Amino acid sequence: MYVSIKSPLSFLLLLAINTSVVPAQADGVLPGLSALSEADIREYAIAFVNMSTSPGLEGAALTVDNDERHSDQWRSSLGFNAEFTLKDHIFNGYWGMAVVGGRLEDSIEFIADNGNPVQLDVTREVVGLRGSLGLSFPIDKYFKLRPFLSLILSDMQSEVILDDQFVLDYNLPTNRINNSAQMWSTVGSLEALYTRWYGNYQLQLSGQYHLIYTKSFSEDNPILQDTEDWNDAAQLKIKFIGPTRLSSAGRPWQWNAYTNYTNFLSTNEASLGYNDFFEIGAGLDWEINIKPLDWFGWQFLGIKAGLIVGENVEGYSVGLTAR
Amino acid sequence: MSRLIFLIIGICLLLSACVQSPDIKGDGYAFIKSNYPVVSVNGVEVEPSYTLDIPAGENTLVIVYHTYRHDYYCTFTWTAAEGTAYEVTDQYNKYPLTLYRWVRQNRFLSLRVYPIDPLKCSQEPRR
Numbered sequence: 001m002y003v004s005i006k007s008p009l010s011f012l013l014l015l016a017i018n019t020s021v022v023p024a025q026a027d028g029v030l031p032g033l034s035a036l037s038e039a040d041i042r043e044y045a046i047a048f049v050n051m052s053t054s055p056g057l058e059g060a061a062l063t064v065d066n067d068e069r070h071s072d073q074w075r076s077s078l079g080f081n082a083e084f085t086l087k088d089h090i091f092n093g094y095w096g097m098a099v100v101g102g103r104l105e106d107s108i109e110f111i112a113d114n115g116n117p118v119q120l121d122v123t124r125e126v127v128g129l130r131g132s133l134g135l136s137f138p139i140d141k142y143f144k145l146r147p148f149l150s151l152i153l154s155d156m157q158s159e160v161i162l163d164d165q166f167v168l169d170y171n172l173p174t175n176r177i178n179n180s181a182q183m184w185s186t187v188g189s190l191e192a193l194y195t196r197w198y199g200n201y202q203l204q205l206s207g208q209y210h211l212i213y214t215k216s217f218s219e220d221n222p223i224l225q226d227t228e229d230w231n232d233a234a235q236l237k238i239k240f241i242g243p244t245r246l247s248s249a250g251r252p253w254q255w256n257a258y259t260n261y262t263n264f265l266s267t268n269e270a271s272l273g274y275n276d277f278f279e280i281g282a283g284l285d286w287e288i289n290i291k292p293l294d295w296f297g298w299q300f301l302g303i304k305a306g307l308i309v310g311e312n313v314e315g316y317s318v319g320l321t322a323r
Numbered sequence: 324m325s326r327l328i329f330l331i332i333g334i335c336l337l338l339s340a341c342v343q344s345p346d347i348k349g350d351g352y353a354f355i356k357s358n359y360p361v362v363s364v365n366g367v368e369v370e371p372s373y374t375l376d377i378p379a380g381e382n383t384l385v386i387v388y389h390t391y392r393h394d395y396y397c398t399f400t401w402t403a404a405e406g407t408a409y410e411v412t413d414q415y416n417k418y419p420l421t422l423y424r425w426v427r428q429n430r431f432l433s434l435r436v437y438p439i440d441p442l443k444c445s446q447e448p449r450r
Contacts, residue, residue, distance in 0.1 A: 085358040085359075087360075087373060090389045090390065090391060137391065138388075138389075138390040138391065139390060139391050139392055140390045140391070140392040140393055141388070141390060141393070141395055141419045141444075141446075195415050197417045202415070204415075289423070289434065289435040289436070289438075290428070290432055290433070290434055290435070291342075291432070291433045291434070291435065292431065292432060293341040293342060293431060293432075294341055294342040294343070294427075294432075294433045295341070297412060297414065297435065299414055
């Protein structure tokens with residue numbers, strides 16, 4: 001489908017090409033795109049990295065499909081968080097490590113100033129390593145406050161493909177542009193966790209706020225060459241856990257039902273087509289209760305499946321869980 | 324290349340030393356490790372301690388789970404097997420603390436098995 005080239009929200013992707021990938025071209029190479037600022041382009045790239053790597057996020061496949069764009073995004077993480085005892089203190093330590101990854105396939109069509117339709121495809125991939133360290137303050141046996149700091153190092157690769165006719169119309173040197181950027185993000189997080197038992201059933205309520213500072217470096221993308229951005233995000237999670245009659249190797253299984261709400265508060269919705277969504281799902285957890293290297297307790301290994309819905313986004317989440 | 328081999332061997336040696344059974348005092352004893360301080364053993368108050376040799380047989384331990392509003396004094400009574408290690412930790416279970424039997428599975432892994440809840444956890448104002 002086609003959209004007006006004057007519609008700024010639809011053309012963040014195009015901006016990425018215009019400004020970052022063909023830096024030698026003057027304004028007007030992609031006519032009409034100058035309405036979009038460098039800040040929009042930077043935010044588009046950083047939003048993708050944040051939505052793939054921030055703490056508190058779980059694996060998901062997301063689709064944005066509207067009149068102006070079609071995009072598929074997935075993210076995945078493999079990691080673990082745990083508390084450790086600080087003897088002679090009321091508070092405990094908290095740490096976490098994760099390998100995170102994400103991919104975005106964004107496709108958009110527009111009408112250039114010469115009236116011809118233009119197809120633009122953007123593919124981004126990110127791989128990152130996240131480490132977290134913080135404290136856990138038990139207020140009483142139900143309620144904990146957990147401030148922690150995360151450092152995320154990530155590498156993003158981007159590829160932009162323009163359709164051939166557009167390249168001919170504007171005498172561009174190529175229709176395919178690749179670039180990369182390296183980013184480090186520092187995330188300050190505060191989590192409030194409330195846990196309560198009702199008979200054999202457990203209710204877990206969690207609220208998280210993340211303040212994210214991202215610094216990017218790139219040798220081939222001027223917009224991300226040496227820049228920074230601030231974002232914040234909030235999450236609310238509700239989980240209800242109950243026993244089952246199942247057991248394996250003498251260890252019981254639990255069922256759970258959950259709902260989460262995630263909002264990237266300061267991220268422009270135009271960047272990825274959404275900035276908040278709900279997830280509702282269910283899972284089964286097997287109580288393994290092991291201590292790898294006799295270091296940290298790993299109590300449950302589970303599977304889960306969830307549906308994701310939002311104003312402009314839908315998707316699903318299927319995967320393994322560990323806690 | 325030789326450096327890499329030494330590095331791998333070093334990591335293997337390091338990992339092989341990770342999960343070690345505790346030194347238990349001797350015949351007629353068991354061992355307990357707690358993430359929270361043990362303050363009473365079989366009715367006798369003791370200096371807060373995180374590791375203890377305890378006699379095999381029935382034991383009653385009081386372990387304190389501290390929070391900023393309250394202290395929870397959790398009383399565990401169970402029959403400790405000779406030469407066996409136990410571990411007390413907090414795990415979002417029904418009570419603030421849970422007692423497990425600690426088992427060395429292999430050099431990489433230990434297990435927490437046979438959970439025991441405390442008989443009671445008395446809530447007291449924070450001292």
